[in-house]
Amino acid sequence: MIKVGIIGATGYAGGEIVRILTGHPDAKICWYGSRSYADRPFGEIFQNFFRIVDEKCVDEELASLAEQVDVIFTATPQGYLASVLTEEILSGTKVIDLSADFRIKDVAVYEQWYGIEHKSPQLIPEAVYGLCERNREAVKQARLVANPGCYPTCTFLSVYPLIKEGFIDPDTLIVDAKSGTSGAGRGAKVQNLYCEVNENIKAYGVASHRHTPEIEEQLSYAAGRPVTISFTPHLVPMNRGILVTAYASLAKPAKEQELREIYDHYYQNEYFVRVLKKGVCPETRWVEGSNFVDVNFQTDPRTGRVIMMGAMDNLVKGAAGQAVQNMNLMFGLPENTGLQMAPLFP
Amino acid sequence: MIKVGIIGATGYAGGEIVRILTGHPDAKICWYGSRSYADRPFGEIFQNFFRIVDEKCVDEELASLAEQVDVIFTATPQGYLASVLTEEILSGTKVIDLSADFRIKDVAVYEQWYGIEHKSPQLIPEAVYGLCERNREAVKQARLVANPGCYPTCTFLSVYPLIKEGFIDPDTLIVDAKSGTSGAGRGAKVQNLYCEVNENIKAYGVASHRHTPEIEEQLSYAAGRPVTISFTPHLVPMNRGILVTAYASLAKPAKEQELREIYDHYYQNEYFVRVLKKGVCPETRWVEGSNFVDVNFQTDPRTGRVIMMGAMDNLVKGAAGQAVQNMNLMFGLPENTGLQMAPLFP
């Protein structure tokens, strides 16, 4: 039984880790870290866990807690983990970080986009970017996994086969993404109040969202050369879900069927990536509560472009689910252990 | 492995049975009955099951299908099951009916409130009203279970301890209930369109809703005398969830603590009924996707009344989950097999 600790258990992503692990046959949560709600029963903060989780939240140092568990999930603000993580901690405990601290290899890029100093750049090289479908083997060996951002996960899986195979021109790639509101976190801000979000849609972080360099870095690996994209996220009045609509010009002539075979080829053995049938668009409702990513594409002969689409649950495959998927890999378990729940609809 | 057939698999309740049973260790769905979508892959109607369920929907006779399975769930319009069910079918297969056909013992009451003739009244006596917490032992022996309505389940469990113990005056009981829109079904009606339901709340079926006699019958058993109530359902702009707010005058003086002990006593061994702590109101978000019912109450010394509240997921404990709970009992399994998923929040 894997002993698990969660730092930041009372945020939305933290709560989702708890939900998933309560149904996981080989893991047991040993402590629920929360600064805001220390000493209060976790099941009274997230009342859905009333009588399911009896433990209280704790607020302790990472180092001391690390001694008690096999793996730590950090669902914490940017900069936290980098400021407390040490070689000593890593020598005894695996860490899966849901923040952005170890996702970007170039520390200068991190510091520029996040506007903070990185306090442990020496640990960046060993961190594995935990996009399982891409870095499966490296994850299995990792001590420190940088769990990917929600937008990067959905974007990458939606466009990866065509960019990898050179069918689209990376310089033309435009990613228009839409997210449910849980992605904005559980902090008390006016802009996230019900009446501010409901009956509204807006773009935000236009040409400046922090997930941009993360997406670009991963796509660059796939393309084999630097990729610069346009990325625009939007806030949608729903709790969960991310939809990516990505546009790119075909780099060489290709028939629908040819591209479809590439998608099928890349994802035929992936449990969590579902390539939909021709003409069926991904919709967030079909993946809610699950770790699936639904992807599909549509060619447009009029413009010579291909429109690539992906839908997933931002809290599951975009955060907690992928984190558990990484944990499974790191501990030699079947990748989908505890993650086979069907999506909830409606 | 229990072989399962579902008639009406492509409605919301039917789809929820599928969701739950895909995670059930001891049951296997053998056919997905649907008149509307016969011959179409189930996973294309409910796209959440794409690549999870590969079977096609079928539209066959109850009798012939009954031979292939151990238990049939009927999530069908009122009157259907009563018109096709026979002793022969029941002699070979168990039936769990999610419609109202066998919930009410007095056929005249059924025919009056539902406005249709009951085609197999001779089978009513043997049907067991499948409110597990109440009729557990009878369910275990049953061939035919009438799965309770959503409002009756939530109402009954919310008020049962106090009415059973004689603490409230049944003649003063008023039940004001609120339901998410999945309770209205998947039929294409203008009144259930997004723009008609969203940003709106309304009462409906005032003083005339069909669940009224069902609630009254069950409460009468508990009270030991006929009970007549006011029951008003409301439609709430959300997918899932039922909240019951029930009002009654205390029949005898009682302190908060005394009533609390009664609730605790009645439900202390019930896995699915969670008596919340004093002052915590049930909320539908804390039970979504799960089979839990959260109940609590508040006394009001100013009026001499007690306000009893209950929240549950109408598609789970109010339909599919309770149906599976009944199946577990009927087949000798632990009652919560396949039903231990934690609620999904947010």
Next chain:
Amino acid sequence: MIKVGIIGATGYAGGEIVRILTGHPDAKICWYGSRSYADRPFGEIFQNFFRIVDEKCVDEELASLAEQVDVIFTATPQGYLASVLTEEILSGTKVIDLSADFRIKDVAVYEQWYGIEHKSPQLIPEAVYGLCERNREAVKQARLVANPGCYPTCTFLSVYPLIKEGFIDPDTLIVDAKSGTSGAGRGAKVQNLYCEVNENIKAYGVASHRHTPEIEEQLSYAAGRPVTISFTPHLVPMNRGILVTAYASLAKPAKEQELREIYDHYYQNEYFVRVLKKGVCPETRWVEGSNFVDVNFQTDPRTGRVIMMGAMDNLVKGAAGQAVQNMNLMFGLPENTGLQMAPLFP
């Protein structure tokens, strides 16, 4: 042209006063009071007024501002107005208070339910409770109007005719109310975040909500004797709207038609109260954005009760609209001046 000042212009009720008055032919807003957003353009806080309102928010003393306007609307926290209002201010300016400070005649009741000391009890006697349909003539003469609470307005108008005529037993009155989330205000609280409110319904303030004594006081005037009620508000995932479902036992035999004639009689000359046709339930969507209150009732011969229902927009008739209606009366204008906008649907 009436010169208007608003204190608390950047809350939801304050913003709604601005919306209504921008379409009012005889009023002009001279200052937009806001502590939180002082010196910022109002049209950048409520971006819907961009290029419609060019003025900046101000944060000044009530006394000095009072000299510049004919009437002040205070949409402020409980206790504020009572702490700053003086006879001198009232001698020069009319005040319409949207807080609860002057709604309750018995200062002890106010202090008990609101938990704060009332700083100017000497002004309570002259304050007129601004439920226009009830106190029209008094409002016309008033210097200080206590604009009614949202729940009290909707409750009172829903039950008034029957309680006034003695058809219902006041001791049996139970009010189950449902409100959209704008009623919770624009403060940054976790409980009002989108993901906490969406897909949820809950009761709150059970047997303890502050609007209870306000409702009881007004109903007592109507009944001619003290009235004590059960009142339970619920939070609904929608922006606007209040629905009241009220239950009471008939005090004397009455036919549906007889009660209908009473409703029609009481409201036939009321522009803003619409008695719906028999069998049509009030719904909040049909009044959104308008000052209308839709009311209706249903008798229930089985229980001897009558169910009375009312729907209105909590920000309009429940706050800003009624405040403007009061202003119209106080300044000798036709009551519906600037308030004739049709409800917005969908």
Next chain:
Amino acid sequence: MIKVGIIGATGYAGGEIVRILTGHPDAKICWYGSRSYADRPFGEIFQNFFRIVDEKCVDEELASLAEQVDVIFTATPQGYLASVLTEEILSGTKVIDLSADFRIKDVAVYEQWYGIEHKSPQLIPEAVYGLCERNREAVKQARLVANPGCYPTCTFLSVYPLIKEGFIDPDTLIVDAKSGTSGAGRGAKVQNLYCEVNENIKAYGVASHRHTPEIEEQLSYAAGRPVTISFTPHLVPMNRGILVTAYASLAKPAKEQELREIYDHYYQNEYFVRVLKKGVCPETRWVEGSNFVDVNFQTDPRTGRVIMMGAMDNLVKGAAGQAVQNMNLMFGLPENTGLQMAPLFP
């Protein structure tokens, strides 16, 4: 007083025309055309108009009705107006068509994208495309106005200044649009049920939506050469609102300030187009219920692209409001008569 007739008054766009005209000082609706609800009081179909509109719906021939009014609004399915409109009708009555029948000048393009034969192609040449900000003078002289589609209106106004001035390369234009559900109409379809739309976002009509050629035709006029675009609409769980996010490469170097001056120049005298301040993104909540279109843009030096955004209410500026704006122009009224209502928030 302009006498108005509406065909299709009981759809969402039709109902919105009624809402706007009930507040219009110079127009009076003489008949409410509806095939589905003939002979039923309009105020019982759209209960928001109860006691505001007393007339019954009628189902009569266009020709006979045309004799009774000065202007007809047709909010009807594609193909209807083209099948019944005649020179004789136009000789006596002005027609403002909210369908697509007369929007596209090339009848072959219309027939290809809409899949139906155009029954009165001879009337196409005289129809004026009623995008007031673009064709103001022509509208004033028109007998037949083709009211623009919702997506085309929002797209055009968002990108027009930069495409007209040659700052963006039309071949690179990608339009990603998001719409509330009222745009899908009031027909009873499963896909538009509350539970299907709520908690979901999806693309639809990818590379095939019918508004594509309409947008392209108008942009071609602006660009002075044929324009082919990618256009992808998405369905958002909200009642009203359209948001357009449009991407294009700069055709020549340009500073932010330079582009801003162009927007300001083009729209400085436009009452309904609000160019937001730098850094403020359009949001649909800020225009709900009004005829405003909020536009803004963001340059992205990293990619050499400019992201242009626009938000409006699809039922107002995208349908009924623009139709009334056209009516005002056609009858010599100030363009914003009856259309000055401030947006409703929240």
